[in-house]
Amino acid sequence: MTSEALLQVTGLGKRFGGFVALESVELAVHEGERVGLIGPNGSGKSTLVNCMCGTLRNEMGSVRFAGHALDGLSAHERTRLGLARSFQLPRPFNTLSLAENLRVPLLYAVNARHGETLGTRALEQRCADLLQTVGLADKARQLPRDLTQIEMRKLELARAMAAAPRLLIADEAMAGLSHGEVDDILSLLIRLNEQGVTVILIEHIMRAVMHFSQRLVVLVAGRKIADGTPADVVRDPDVVRAYLGE
């Protein structure tokens, strides 16, 4: 068994002008893990995701995924390697139907990988299956502007899943969902994990995070202040002070 983590973030730093968004962030995620990432608003969680996935360039540190160094790789190359993410604020393709939205990652991420080209029929089937999984099957031909906010979040998640990733980062996919809907997404992600997909869950809904995570990472003001089992982390006085106790 290889000891190298699937995702290895080393000394990551990111500045916006004079503002330090991330400083010396270290993170190792192993294949098959379920990691939770929590922290107050503005702590840099989304910036960290953006740097890992290539939407932003980090000035310092490095990211390795599946044995590849990601420095200099564009976002689409990283997605093709198997690192996918959903966006905190949904970013659907507004002129494409829901099914077509899911088709894009299938065409460009999945079909771009060696030996994995899906034919038209297989593509359509996958789109339908994915929409079924998130409960949007009846809206396959509709446009994103006809969706509710919650449905857009589900589409966002489905689109990330469509890229058939090895590691999926779900960025606040559950915000605004009802109790039952949170459970739906949660079981969806757990099932995904059972199929072999590593998942990083970024959330504010503590009940979901605690239930889901095997390991919990806490980010405050651009720094990692805790990294361990959920039970240990929530008792950590630094974490309580900075995020939990209010």
Add this chain to the structure above:
Amino acid sequence: MSGAKFVLALLIASAAVFGVAWWIGNAYVFFAGYVVLQYIALATAWNILGGYTGYVNFGTAAFFALGAYTTVVLHKLTSLPLPVMMPIGGIVAGIVGLGTGYLTLRLRGAFFSIATLALAVVAQTLITNWDFVGGSRGAYIVRPATAPLLGIDYVQYLFLVMQGLVVIVLATARAIERSRLGYGFATIRDDEVAAEASGVPTLRLKLLATTLSGAFMGMAGAPLPYYVTYLDPTSSFSLAYAVNGVAMPLVGGTSSWLGPVIGAVLLGTLQQVATVTISSALNLLIVGLMLVGFVIVAPNGILGLLRFRGGRVRT
């Protein structure tokens, strides 16, 4: 309808149009028709980049004129037939498109658009200072009386050649729309960041669109020297090409290959009529007003209006 059937349909339509023009017998029909066909090619070429990917090219005139001046150079140095000169003009324009794109497409779309505006001015400056192609005094090209091999009047030949280009450009545009590439272009237009995250190689696709669009514009410009017989920078870089290149797709509708055709036929015919009846500056003003009007009131162009009224414009 499959791609091959579409091409067949276009060829049949072109033959029919040519037949009708021949039957009418008036040379003016071919002269005016050439201009409309030219605009169909230009508008469709513009739309491949502007409508499909959302990147606005204001320098249509530059790519168009590059094709025209490539023909001038080739005409002076060689005796290549027109159908060979056209792809060469396309290659020259395509390379310039690629270069401009390479320098600016990593940035916001606005910078690309500004660069194309500046490109038009600079290209005009370079050509104006290049004596080999006549500089500011212009170049005279002798138009042969009849076409090689076919024996028909040369203007009719130009009309035929332009029809051929239109078939190629329309077929390409439609093929892109229905393909994997078309999806890629659409995602660039809708949300480039999300496109990248979904695995779309946005820079590569943008460069492809820019090069293809520029090349087609160059090919549309290649026969121009034979059409006008006197080519000078002022008229070949005319503002008319810049505004028509943008107005025709936006008025017709950018979402499909049919939109630029509608826009080009409508505005092209309008201008041909207006140039004869009123001044050419005034007719350009009308185009400008239509552009602004449509963009504000009917952003999806005529195609959008038709769909809204319940008409099923199946493309």
Add this chain to the structure above:
Amino acid sequence: MEMSLDLLGNAVVSGLLLGGFYAAVTIGVSISFGMLDIVNIAHPAFIILGSYIAYIANTMLGIDPIVAAVIALPAFYLLGAAVYQVYFVAFERRGEEALRGLAFFFGLLFITEVTLVLVFGVDYRLVEAPYIGPSLHLGPVDLPLRLLVPCLVALVMLGALQLFMSRTFLGRAILAVAQDQLALRLMGANPTRIKRIAFALSIATTSLAGAVLIVIQPVEPSIGRDYIGRVFAICVLGGMGSFAGTLIAAIALGIVESLTATFYGPSWAPAVAFGFLLITLAVRPAGILGR
């Protein structure tokens, strides 16, 4: 040897003065594009409009062009406010500024040029003023007043705008809206109103810039297009919204253009601006992508 040093010195000085003028021409774009993120490529068209208004006032009423421009300021301000309102309602609010907003401004640029051609024809127009013609002589260097006066006017305008931006509430609100619209809204100010005022200001500057342009050189309708590349090159090079940066970049461009014109001929001037633009865009980090 001494002759060409003189030539060099004069070219540099001319370039400096020209640069001051370029800063006046660009300052409006520093506001509309640098701060408000509105790609107003029609900016040069408003400048040419300003030139023609100064021309009419000068030839028909005998008023000094710069004085005429100051009188016309309020009209240009209102025009700017109206244009912004249309832009906001039709494009910004619908999120369609990328393609259609750009096409809108291009349409305005085009319509303005063609209308001017229809009304005034393509002949060059010029104004008469006591400072067009004479030059100050400082040793080997000539300071043509027709360059000096516009440069001074430009500096005054820049200074006034800088004071406005940093000292008044409205000015600081404009700087704030450039950085964080949400925060501004939370503070009770209406970002749309602030942006409209700022855009109107940017168009108001074109009144003066246009008058100053026709002092420096004769004007005809298509000249606006030469300025698009210059204006955006300076804005980007100057740091997108920094007034000091705009001035420095403008002077740099002015000097390089002047040297090119002196030693290679004036027809290459547009190429200089384009070169500046391309180099700036190529060297600037990819952080420009998205906001």
